[in-house]
Amino acid sequence: MELKSVLELAVTVGEKLLVNGCGTHRIEAEVKRTLSSCNLIKTEVFVTTSVVIVTIDSPETGLLTMVKHVTKKAMHTERIAYIEEIITDFVKKNIDVETSIKEILNMESKNTYSFFVTSMAFAGAGAFRTFMFGGTILDALTSIMVGFCVGIFIQILTSIKILPFLVTICAGFIVGFVSVLLMRYGIGSNLDKIIIGSLISFAPGVPFVHAVNDILNGEHISGNIRAIEAVLSGIAIAAGIAFALYVWGYLAGGAII
Amino acid sequence: MTVFVESFCSFFACFFFAIIYNTPKKELPFCGLIGSLGYAVFYCFTTPYNMPMFGAFFSTILICIMARFFAARHKMPVMMYVLPAVFPIVPGAGIYYALYAFMINDLYGAAKQGIDAFKISGVIVVAMLIVLSQPKIFSQKTECK
Numbered sequence: 001m002e003l004k005s006v007l008e009l010a011v012t013v014g015e016k017l018l019v020n021g022c023g024t025h026r027i028e029a030e031v032k033r034t035l036s037s038c039n040l041i042k043t044e045v046f047v048t049t050s051v052v053i054v055t056i057d058s059p060e061t062g063l064l065t066m067v068k069h070v071t072k073k074a075m076h077t078e079r080i081a082y083i084e085e086i087i088t089d090f091v092k093k094n095i096d097v098e099t100s101i102k103e104i105l106n107m108e109s110k111n112t113y114s115f116f117v118t119s120m121a122f123a124g125a126g127a128f129r130t131f132m133f134g135g136t137i138l139d140a141l142t143s144i145m146v147g148f149c150v151g152i153f154i155q156i157l158t159s160i161k162i163l164p165f166l167v168t169i170c171a172g173f174i175v176g177f178v179s180v181l182l183m184r185y186g187i188g189s190n191l192d193k194i195i196i197g198s199l200i201s202f203a204p205g206v207p208f209v210h211a212v213n214d215i216l217n218g219e220h221i222s223g224n225i226r227a228i229e230a231v232l233s234g235i236a237i238a239a240g241i242a243f244a245l246y247v248w249g250y251l252a253g254g255a256i257i
Numbered sequence: 258m259t260v261f262v263e264s265f266c267s268f269f270a271c272f273f274f275a276i277i278y279n280t281p282k283k284e285l286p287f288c289g290l291i292g293s294l295g296y297a298v299f300y301c302f303t304t305p306y307n308m309p310m311f312g313a314f315f316s317t318i319l320i321c322i323m324a325r326f327f328a329a330r331h332k333m334p335v336m337m338y339v340l341p342a343v344f345p346i347v348p349g350a351g352i353y354y355a356l357y358a359f360m361i362n363d364l365y366g367a368a369k370q371g372i373d374a375f376k377i378s379g380v381i382v383v384a385m386l387i388v389l390s391q392p393k394i395f396s397q398k399t400e401c402k
Contacts, residue, residue: 021278023336076279077337112279117303120372121276126271132263132345158310196350201277205347205378206340238356 002040003061005097007054010034011066012104014045014052016083019043021075022050024222030087036093048222049229073164076095079107122151122201130197135190138199142188146198146235154202168202168233172240175199180248199237204230245252259304260297267296267345275341282338288329293343295320299346313346313380321388333387343381348374 010031019026031054035043043056055065085103090100126147127140134143135143146186153174157167179194188194208230215223275285295316301313324338336351351374358367 022334026334026336054272056299075277077334077340078279081281081333083339085332113276118277119272123273125270125277128266129345130275132266132270133350196353199348199353201274203349205344205349205350205352208344208378209340209347209382209385212379213385216382217384225322234356235353238353238360241361242360 001041002097003056003239004064004066005101006035006038007056007064007066009097009101009104010045010054010056011052011068011088012101013083013087014047014054015068015070016107017080018047018049018052018070019074019157020079020083021073021077022080023210024219025113027052030084033125034087034195037093048219049194054086074158078112078114080109082107082110086172106205115152119151121146122154123147125201126150129200130193133193133197135188135193135197135251139190140190142179142182142194143197145160146175147201149178150174150198150202165236168236168245169240171202172199172237173244174240176241177247180245184252195241199241203237206231207233263300264293264297267387268293269340270345271296271341274344278341280337280341284327284331284385286332288338288341289337291320291323291327292345294323295342296345308379309348310380315379316346317343317384318388321385323368325388331361334381339385343385346377348377351377 002119014027014031015029026060029232031045031047031052032043035045035054035056038058039059042055044053045057046053048069050101051145052068053065055063057063075242082154086095086100086103088209089095090097095103113243124147126143129141130143131137131140138214150171154167154171175198179188179191179198182188183191183194207226211226211230212218213223214226217223258374267291272285272289274292275288280288297311298316299309299317301317303309310349320342321335324335327333327338328335352372355367355371355374358364358370
């Protein structure tokens with residue numbers, strides 16, 4: 001088996017897992033599992049939030065290292081499960097290296113949920129979360145509309161590749177603006193519950209959990225990076241909402257909240 | 258009575274959140290189920306007794322045990338079930354109030370809300386680590402984390 005292709009497969013696996021939102025510890029375990037199928041003297045794997053470095057040593061190829069820098073981030077657990085299936089087939093020697101690499105690179109064209117379904121999911125998650133916080137049914141209806149607008153905006157802005165920080169600020173602005181707009185038409189009564197329920201779907205709760213997980217596992221580099229990403233994303237959301245409330249205060253001639 | 262209403266809403270909240278995270282269609286009801294049971298436990302601790310940290314701890318333990326069980330049966334990664342189910346428990350409201358107080362220059366309030374939110378998140382992660390680093394009892398496809 002061509003060991004350079006195995007190295008390329010390992011780095012591709014690490015890169016695709018990182019792009020689709022896997023935890024650092026698990027990525028390293030998967031890459032090591034990929035490399036365990038061959039007889040290598042030495043393997044080293046290092047993964048942080050934006051880079052994958054893999055080194056192998058064998059008598060045929062000598063010491064080889066490959067580095068991959070990762071910039072795009074999304075959250076796609078179905079692709080994580082699919083990559084793990086491919087690696088399991090590869091380790092059991094059911095498929096060979098070239099087929100594995102091709103399958104992983106073709107994975108991008110697998111169907112994900114459509115644009116409309118994801119927007120409805122933002123709407124539904126926001127509505128039920130507002131209701132769980134103690135809002136009324138009218139608050140939940142307002143959250144449906146706010147969440148739908150936010151879902152549409154987030155998907156359009158990420159597909160034209162705007163910086164994630166700016167996308168989060170815009171999403172916070174949309175949440176604040178549309179909630180106050182709908183409240184001024186008389187729908188919904190608790191502004192803060194509507195805003196909290198709608199923004200929780202993209203608020204950094206889960207990246208924060210990943211961050212503390214990494215720090216407790218001893219990976220201080222990626223843990224601290226993820227923690228700062230979570231804090232910055234929270235600040236972006238708050239800045240967006242504060243700006244929306246300030247704009248409404250100017251338009252309506254007084255403070256809203 | 259309200260526990261049933263809350264866990265019903267939590268089922269759908271976790272269901273929709275799992276769609277945002279692009280989980281496969283077959284696993285969506287299980288994410289909702291785990292989320293609703295986890296939130297029911299959290300609600301039983303928080304509302305009568307006002308002990309959110311105990312609530313977060315025990316509900317995350319229950320969520321992780323059920324997630325490992327389903328991950329072993331369906332041959333899927335564990336985090337696919339844990340992340341949508343933990344979503345109602347993670348203190349998003351605390352983070353929002355903390356940043357809001359920060360913006361209006363109420364720094365003491367911001368520190369209090371922020372540290373409360375951080376404590377609950379820490380308790381959630383400790384509970385996850387306790388359960389997810391146990392050795393595999395039933396045969397599972399991949400190493401769980």
